[in-house]
Amino acid sequence: MKTYTHRRVALAGLAAAAFALAVPPAARAEENLSVRLDFSPWGVHAGMHLAMERGWFEEAGLTVDVQDGRGSGNTLQLVNAGQVDVGQIQLGLLGAAREEGAKVTSFAGFQRKTDLCILVDKDSEVSAIADLEGKTLVVFAASPWAAYINDFLAAGGLAEGDAEVLFVDPAALWGTYTAGRADGLMSTIGSAIPVAEASRPSKCLMLDLADLYFPSYGLIATEETIATRADALKTLVEVEQRAWAEIRENPQAGVEAVTNQRPDAKLDPDVLRQQIELTVAYFDTEATAGKPIGWQAEEDWNMALEGMEKIGLIAPGWTASDYYTNDLVE
Known part of the structure; x- marks a missing residue:
């Protein structure tokens, strides 16, 4: 009787395992x-x-x-x-x-x-990093851009201070740019270009212009x-x-x-x-x-x-x- 009981348990276990394998993933516990x-x-x-x-x-x-x-x-x-x-x-x-x-x-x-970019006016003559000399750029402190700013500008021959960088609260970022208080906005091309189109049509200078990749x-x-x-x-x-x-x-x-x-x-x-x-x-x-x-x-x-x-x-x-x-x- 003991052997029979063990055999029944073993067979039941095998049957349960086979059933689990036969059940498609969506039917199992999620x-x-x-x-x-x-x-x-x-x-x-x-x-x-x-x-x-x-x-x-x-x-x-x-x-x-x-x-x-x-x-x-x-x-x-x-x-x-x-x-x-x-x-x-x-x-x-x-x-x-x-x-x-x-x-x-x-x-x-x-x-x-790499999709990090600097937005500037679509009809602006800015087309290279060096063209940012004398421009005002806006960014927020926690942006991925923050660590790259000086080296990006240096790749265009610009020293610190050749372009003014404004650090603002994220909530003020877009308002600063669209109100014309900054010449450029540091963001990502996918998120920013479509949003800018309605109030300030823009183009982008990409981070990889400086051989920096993100x-x-x-x-x-x-x-x-x-x-x-x-x-x-x-x-x-x-x-x-x-x-x-x-x-x-x-x-x-x-x-x-x-x-x-x-x-x-x-x-x-x-x-x-x-x-x-x-x-x-x-x-x-x-x-x-x-x-x-x-x-x-x-x-x-x-x-x-x-x-x-x-x-x-x-x-x-x-x-x-x-x-x-x-x-x-x-």
Whole structure:
């Protein structure tokens, strides 16, 4: 009787295991992930919101809590502190963060091309860094731009003071520029150019004019989370790839998803569409062309780190593998 009982238990266990394998992922217990975005809703969030809108996370076995943020730096801090699982931020911030002891890593880089820029009037004669001499530039202190300003200007032969830099509260940034109290505004091309079009049509001088590179938007998690929840994060990446692949072909799908998911934000659909199109336009570098969405290139990170060392943002000795992994990207 004892042997029979053990055999029944063993067979029941095998049957349960076989049933679990036969059940599609979406029918199993869903895994929870909290994802904190960089800021209030804008075009770079379209992939996350489209996935929510279509129910693709649930279909893949994930329950995802998508939260608006208060800046990439704040989101990075929350991820590092374990208060959220995943952050969608400007990946270039990982340089200084890891230098200061943060244990966060990028596991997918969607917008891989440098997008930091200085907005100037569209009809301005400013077309090179040297042309900023005598100009007033506005930025906020926590901007990724802050660490690069002097070296960027120096690449155009300008010394400190040749251009006046105004540090303002983030809330005053746009008002200062659109009111004409500054000649240039330091921001990102995807977020800023579409917004400026209505009040002060602008063009951009890009950070990489100075051979300085800054990896843009992607997903981060702590090293512990990547080690212990790799399957869930890999699934998150796969869903995001699906969403961005559709948005590449149909930006309007992203516009509708963001406005539906964040109706209280009262977003301008035209601005949102332009932001989405610019986001997609900055997805690929030469080193990532033809690679899966989210895949990151060692070459790109090496160029970024070289600039970070040059400006004193990080000490020598870091390697690209300290900042990213492609293990969760297929």
